[in-house]
Amino acid sequence: MPSIVLENLTIDIPVLSIRARSLRTIAVAKARAIGGRIIDSGSHVSVVRALDQISFTLGRGDRLGLIGPNGAGKSTLIRVLADIYAPSAGTIERQGTLIPMFDIGIGFDPEATGYENIMLRGMMMGLTRREIAARTDEIAAFSELGEYLDLPIRTYSAGMTLRLMFSIATSVAGDIILMDEWISVGDESFQIKAQKRMLEITGKAGILVIASHDPNTLLQHCTLGMRLEKGRVADFGPIERVLNRPVHAVAE
Amino acid sequence: MASSIDADRALRDLRDVVVRSTIWSSLAHADIRSKYRLSTFGSLWITLTTGALALAIGLFYGQFFGQDIHSYLPYFTASYITWTFIASVLGEASHSLVGAGNLIKSSQMPIVFHILRMLHRNLIIVLHNAIVLIAIWPFVRWSLHPSAVLSLAGLVLLYLFLVGTSAIIAIICVRYRDVPPLIQVLIQFLFFLTPIIWYPEQLKFGTEFLKLNPMTYMLMIVRDPILGRPVEIQTWIIAIGLSAASLIAGSLMYVRFRRRIAYWV
Numbered sequence: 466m467p468s469i470v471l472e473n474l475t476i477d478i479p480v481l482s483i484r485a486r487s488l489r490t491i492a493v494a495k496a497r498a499i500g501g502r503i504i505d506s507g508s509h510v511s512v513v514r515a516l517d518q519i520s521f522t523l524g525r526g527d528r529l530g531l532i533g534p535n536g537a538g539k540s541t542l543i544r545v546l547a548d549i550y551a552p553s554a555g556t557i558e559r560q561g562t563l564i565p566m567f568d569i570g571i572g573f574d575p576e577a578t579g580y581e582n583i584m585l586r587g588m589m590m591g592l593t594r595r596e597i598a599a600r601t602d603e604i605a606a607f608s609e610l611g612e613y614l615d616l617p618i619r620t621y622s623a624g625m626t627l628r629l630m631f632s633i634a635t636s637v638a639g640d641i642i643l644m645d646e647w648i649s650v651g652d653e654s655f656q657i658k659a660q661k662r663m664l665e666i667t668g669k670a671g672i673l674v675i676a677s678h679d680p681n682t683l684l685q686h687c688t689l690g691m692r693l694e695k696g697r698v699a700d701f702g703p704i705e706r707v708l709n710r711p712v713h714a715v716a717e
Numbered sequence: 718m719a720s721s722i723d724a725d726r727a728l729r730d731l732r733d734v735v736v737r738s739t740i741w742s743s744l745a746h747a748d749i750r751s752k753y754r755l756s757t758f759g760s761l762w763i764t765l766t767t768g769a770l771a772l773a774i775g776l777f778y779g780q781f782f783g784q785d786i787h788s789y790l791p792y793f794t795a796s797y798i799t800w801t802f803i804a805s806v807l808g809e810a811s812h813s814l815v816g817a818g819n820l821i822k823s824s825q826m827p828i829v830f831h832i833l834r835m836l837h838r839n840l841i842i843v844l845h846n847a848i849v850l851i852a853i854w855p856f857v858r859w860s861l862h863p864s865a866v867l868s869l870a871g872l873v874l875l876y877l878f879l880v881g882t883s884a885i886i887a888i889i890c891v892r893y894r895d896v897p898p899l900i901q902v903l904i905q906f907l908f909f910l911t912p913i914i915w916y917p918e919q920l921k922f923g924t925e926f927l928k929l930n931p932m933t934y935m936l937m938i939v940r941d942p943i944l945g946r947p948v949e950i951q952t953w954i955i956a957i958g959l960s961a962a963s964l965i966a967g968s969l970m971y972v973r974f975r976r977r978i979a980y981w982v
Contacts, residue, residue: 486893
């Protein structure tokens with residue numbers, strides 16, 4: 466039974482200035498302190514509160530769409546749910562297996578062949594060689610790249626590369642899908658196929674969380690909506706309501 | 718504060734280092750393959766590069782130390798191979814987490830894997846370089862004792878020592894970005910203070926200082942057995958101690974700071 470429970474979750478992201486990144490600065494600051502007079506503490510660590518006291522509960526069948534302007538904390542929240550950012554305060558409890566579908570192109574080697582990249586990316590997703598080998602055929606078939614998979618992916622077109630990335634990312638079984646923008650891939654026929662697979666996964670997956678700026682995508686795939694503003698939950702409820710409620714009305 | 722959850726997560730990562738070791742070792746192999754993919758000799762270029770240097774230095778520098786080429790050439794070659802391993806690992810450790818920033822912020826892969834991937838890549842290089850030593854043996858024929866296999870034990874110890882040390886360096890460097898150049902300076906400094914191109918027994922003064930340099934022990938346990946040079950039991954004990962200490966310190970540091978790394982990269 467997949468579930469996600471967030472309680473007063475707060476994320477503070479340290480913004481380390483050039484000075485705070487420097488060991489010299491710290492040493493100099495310490496040396497000055499020893500002198501008895503602190504002229505400048507010098508550590509310049511400012512903190513951005515990316516998420517502020519977020520609480521919600523998601524259970525099986527919940528599909529949450531995150532909306533809000535750039536910098537509202539949508540992507541940060543996705544990364545918290547993916548276990549990448551540890552909470553600065555509050556708690557997150559998650560049950561279920563993740564299918565992270567953001568940044569699906571990171572870790573690919575342009576000089577390596579399609580097959581080698583399946584292996585490479587699979588390992589970065591935490592799969593062992595054997596686990597990847599078991600699903601390589603299926604990935605190859607779905608991507609429809611055929612013998613291109615024996616060529617370095619640097620020779621692929623952008624659409625072909627994306628097809629491969631998508632096929633690998635969706636090959637794992639899981640029940641919590643995390644997406645930063647809906648992925649649309651390839652030519653028309655592949656897009657339909659990809660769409661179908663996405664629906665299949667989101668259909669059987671327990672939970673979907675997607676950050677998007679496209680109201681149509683959200684209406685089509687989500688049941689719940691959450692509007693984030695400056696790291697706070699401005700609105701949370703059925704997606705139609707959250708989408709239709711004017712932004713300024715929220716503040717009141 | 719959910720600190721026990723964070724500690725659990727870090728400990729799970731450390732357990733995965735052993736349980737899922739095929740992941741980081743395969744990624745290291747992929748790196749080597751990728752780097753030499755388009756060249757004729759492939760990864761043998763590693764061997765050739767080292768071979769050329771060892772030959773050049775080994776043939777000529779022996780005379781400065783009053784040594785016969787038959788003893789100096791293998792001595793320098795073995796020293797150089799081992800030192801290159803230490804130096805590249807320490808140097809690359811300072812960039813290993815910073816360089817993997819995108820992956821750290823997008824995948825569930827245990828962060829420590831990025832460090833081991835780098836380390837293992839360098840182990841593969843060391844094994845390529847060992848070919849040089851084997852290749853020069855028929856020409857120089859220094860006496861090989863059965864105890865030469867102890868070099869392998871030495872290499873394992875050195876590897877463990879570097880696991881801990883790299884973790885410490887990598888974590889410090891991801892937080893303080895002016896440390897990598899400092900590490901480079903330190904490596905340079907150690908190069909001249911470690912008996913790599915010269916013999917420890919030639920030292921007239923400063924032997925006490927040599928004993929303070931941990932690299933001396935870590936180098937000797939790998940290099941000396943294969944050359945038939947005696948290694949004191951005390952050297953082994955110190956090397957084991959250093960490896961254990963570095964592993965413990967590295968693990969503690971990882972458990973303590975793992976949660977911060979994604980914020981720092």
